[in-house]
Amino acid sequence: MRKIVIASAAALLAASxxxxxxxxxxxxxxxxxxAVVVLVPQFEKASGHxxxxxxxxxxxxxxxxxxxxxxxxxxxxxxELDKLIAEGKVVGSRIxxxxxxxxxxxxxxxxxxxxxxxxxxxxxxxxxxxxxxxxPAGGGITALHLLRTFEKLGVAQEVAAKTKLAAGGPNGxxxxxxVSGEAEIAFSRSPN
Numbered sequence: 001m002r003k004i005v006i007a008s009a010a011a012l013l014a015a016s017x018x019x020x021x022x023x024x025x026x027x028x029x030x031x032x033x034x035a036v037v038v039l040v041p042q043f044e045k046a047s048g049h050x051x052x053x054x055x056x057x058x059x060x061x062x063x064x065x066x067x068x069x070x071x072x073x074x075x076x077x078x079x080e081l082d083k084l085i086a087e088g089k090v091v092g093s094r095i096x097x098x099x100x101x102x103x104x105x106x107x108x109x110x111x112x113x114x115x116x117x118x119x120x121x122x123x124x125x126x127x128x129x130x131x132x133x134x135x136p137a138g139g140g141i142t143a144l145h146l147l148r149t150f151e152k153l154g155v156a157q158e159v160a161a162k163t164k165l166a167a168g169g170p171n172g173x174x175x176x177x178x179v180s181g182e183a184e185i186a187f188s189r190s191p192n
Contacts, residue, residue, distance in 0.1 A: 026053040027061045027071040031100055031189050057138050065089045077141040102142055105178050105186045113185055122153045128162070132174055132183030135165040142189045
């Protein structure tokens with residue numbers, strides 16, 4: 001992953017023809033925050049370039065770009081990126097740098113939920129007293145995927161009635177719902 005992120009930033013600079021230190025504006029999905037805080041300082045030290053970045057869920061970044069905000073580089077979820085490319089809001093090369101899955105969290109010591117099949121997941125969701133995930137309004141891709149999954153399983157209404165929402169992003173993590181006891185089980189992105 002590191003080589004691809006650095007290569008994409010280096011390719012951007014090479015394309016600009018600049019040999020002097022440049023300032024790069026990057027919009028980055030919150031799903032990449034852990035990697036970015038490690039990789040950006042390394043890139044800046046090696047290249048002499050400065051990266052100014054801000055985070056938002058992928059849907060939030062897409063709204064910002066559609067609203068006219070400029071960025072030299074973006075890191076967003078593939079579904080949002082595909083739409084932005086089709087709309088002409090993003091141009092240039094595309095490099096896939098990571099994959100993300102969705103994990104289920106429970107309080108330490110609680111039994112692991114059975115999610116071994118769609119039917120087992122359905123039973124787990126129905127049996128849970130409360131279910132947590134990020135708020136769809138925040139633009140996080142996880143919440144949108146979960147809502148579609150709950151619909152496909154035929155449990156959307158039942159789960160909605162007992163859903164607790166986290167704001168998402170670095171300061172509104174789903175894990176707080178588990179730690180505080182607000183949610184018995186919670187869904188969150190997990191890097192693969």
